[in-house]
Amino acid sequence: MFKLFLSAPRTWCLKYFISVLVLFLSIHAVSNLALAAASEAHLKGKFGPLHDWPIIPLSMMLMPDGRVFAYGTDTDGNQGAKLHYVIWNPPAGTGAEAFKVLPNTTNTDTFCAGQALIPNTGHALIVGGDAVVNNKRNYANNDVNIFDPTTDTLIRQTKSMAFKRWYATAVTLPNGEHAVLGGRDDKFLEGVTEDTYSSTPEVRSINGSWRVLSSATSSIAYGELGGASWYYPRAWVNPQGNLFILAHNGAMFKLDTRGTGTLTKYATKTSSSRTILPSVMYAPGRILSIRRDRSAVIVNINGTGEPVLSSAGLLAKDHQHGSATVLADGQVWVNGGSSTGNTLDGRVLESELWNPKTNRWTVAASATTARLYHSTSLLLPDGTVFTGGGGAPGPLKQLNGEIYYPPYLFKTDESGQLAFRPEIIDAPTTVIGWNQSFSIESDESITRVTLVRVGAATHTFDHETRFFNLPISQTGKIVTVKSPRTAKVAPPGFYLLFVWNAEGVPSVAKIIQIG
Numbered sequence: 001m002f003k004l005f006l007s008a009p010r011t012w013c014l015k016y017f018i019s020v021l022v023l024f025l026s027i028h029a030v031s032n033l034a035l036a037a038a039s040e041a042h043l044k045g046k047f048g049p050l051h052d053w054p055i056i057p058l059s060m061m062l063m064p065d066g067r068v069f070a071y072g073t074d075t076d077g078n079q080g081a082k083l084h085y086v087i088w089n090p091p092a093g094t095g096a097e098a099f100k101v102l103p104n105t106t107n108t109d110t111f112c113a114g115q116a117l118i119p120n121t122g123h124a125l126i127v128g129g130d131a132v133v134n135n136k137r138n139y140a141n142n143d144v145n146i147f148d149p150t151t152d153t154l155i156r157q158t159k160s161m162a163f164k165r166w167y168a169t170a171v172t173l174p175n176g177e178h179a180v181l182g183g184r185d186d187k188f189l190e191g192v193t194e195d196t197y198s199s200t201p202e203v204r205s206i207n208g209s210w211r212v213l214s215s216a217t218s219s220i221a222y223g224e225l226g227g228a229s230w231y232y233p234r235a236w237v238n239p240q241g242n243l244f245i246l247a248h249n250g251a252m253f254k255l256d257t258r259g260t261g262t263l264t265k266y267a268t269k270t271s272s273s274r275t276i277l278p279s280v281m282y283a284p285g286r287i288l289s290i291r292r293d294r295s296a297v298i299v300n301i302n303g304t305g306e307p308v309l310s311s312a313g314l315l316a317k318d319h320q321h322g323s324a325t326v327l328a329d330g331q332v333w334v335n336g337g338s339s340t341g342n343t344l345d346g347r348v349l350e351s352e353l354w355n356p357k358t359n360r361w362t363v364a365a366s367a368t369t370a371r372l373y374h375s376t377s378l379l380l381p382d383g384t385v386f387t388g389g390g391g392a393p394g395p396l397k398q399l400n401g402e403i404y405y406p407p408y409l410f411k412t413d414e415s416g417q418l419a420f421r422p423e424i425i426d427a428p429t430t431v432i433g434w435n436q437s438f439s440i441e442s443d444e445s446i447t448r449v450t451l452v453r454v455g456a457a458t459h460t461f462d463h464e465t466r467f468f469n470l471p472i473s474q475t476g477k478i479v480t481v482k483s484p485r486t487a488k489v490a491p492p493g494f495y496l497l498f499v500w501n502a503e504g505v506p507s508v509a510k511i512i513q514i515g
């Protein structure tokens with residue numbers, strides 16, 4: 001009975017089963033091929049090839065002419081910027097011919113200095129840095145140096161800071177001056193002294209003189225407390241024109257830089273972070289800050305009262321020593337780092353994108369190599385992000401970089417091909433005021449205009465960058481937009497101006513000056 005039941009139908013069954021299996025496998029193979037061909041670049045972006053760098057670019061600034069000014073090590077990747085600095089011209093590519101290695105003749109070691117652009121000249125201001133005492137490194141200096149991109153020279157200034165600063169932050173103020181905060185003043189001398197920190201800020205006027213904010217001294221805001229808040233203090237100009245300071249331990253302050261300075265501590269406190277986790281101003285008065293245990297918080301400092309906190313969810317990975325970069329579309333890209341500090345064990349190659357509209361994180365493209373301590377990321381005028389460096393010290397001497405191509409640069413048809421980009425035909429070449437209307441002409445119909453302040457990045461922190469959507473009242477090849485309302489919202493200086501077409505693809509930016 002059993003045999004009878006199985007014999008003929010079984011043969012038929014087996015044949016049927018095999019043909020279905022063959023059909024299934026072939027469909028599966030075809031769809032697999034299709035899957036292999038489908039690119040996710042329009043969703044996750046893509047990294048370009050690893051390329052060499054003449055130094056480890058542990059400090060980088062985008063200059064008004066679109067070139068990158070970088071410094072940090074010698075040409076063997078050893079600690080110390082006393083010998084060289086580098087100019088990279090991104091439109092010339094990533095070959096040796098795109099780089100200029102220039103001698104530093106200032107006698108200042110700018111290793112781990114503070115930096116910001118000077119708004120009226122477009123020169124780079126570099127404050128403090130490293131010093132060698134008794135043949136030991138990691139002491140501090142109070143030197144002030146200025147890089148002039150029209151002559152590519154770095155000149156030591158006669159007026160030095162009142163305090164030595166190693167790991168200070170220099171913030172451009174609404175009136176074009178610079179506030180310099182934090183840094184270590186002196187280092188432990190065996191059996192003689194303890195480490196001391198520059199817990200008193202100072203302001204550099206436009207004529208180069210320095211004013212000490214003697215009534216605003218604080219160990220928590222920018223000294224040895226506050227979770228080592230001397231370590232590149234996280235500071236931005238808030239929409240009221242004061243400095244907002246977010247200590248690594250979560251304490252928050254307002255610094256009025258007028259006169260000898262007035263520091264006010266907010267009652268509001270956020271969770272603890274690390275000195276080696278990034279924060280970035282992604283919209284006017286809004287900061288995305290990465291805290292401990294992969295958490296992220298939004299700090300809204302637009303009101304005149306206490307800062308308002310809200311959650312920005314959890315990242316997929318712990319990016320200690322990673323960077324956060326605001327992209328041309330206002331999304332924030334976090335890359336690099338490690339879950340184990342400056343070691344390769346927990347290195348994170350996957351980058352992540354945060355969309356401020358949805359408050360969601362998505363895992364984006366993976367890099368080729370680790371970016372740990374002394375790595376940096378910088379948004380370039382073509383809408384890509386350069387990320388490079390790491391080391392001095394660290395497990396790898398990263399005399400190299402990679403370029404990240406964000407999703408907006410790709411066709412959405414899954415081909416992985418770069419999309420056609422609109423071009424800016426005409427944009428202002430003279431200085432634009434605040435709340436001022438101006439016209440932009442493109443070769444395509446413009447549907448969106450964005451503005452990103454040129455970056456100054458080092459040690460996981462780009463305090464200069466900030467993002468704006470400029471509302472446009474009509475679409476067309478010529479649109480009129482209005483610059484940001486005030487210098488408090490958009491400090492004077494240089495901004496990348498991107499126009500977007502209907503497909504959501506940005507132009508290469510024109511760099512405009514607001515002042």
Ligand SMILES: [Cu+2]
Nearest residue numbers: 111112374459
């Ligand atoms: Cu450093």
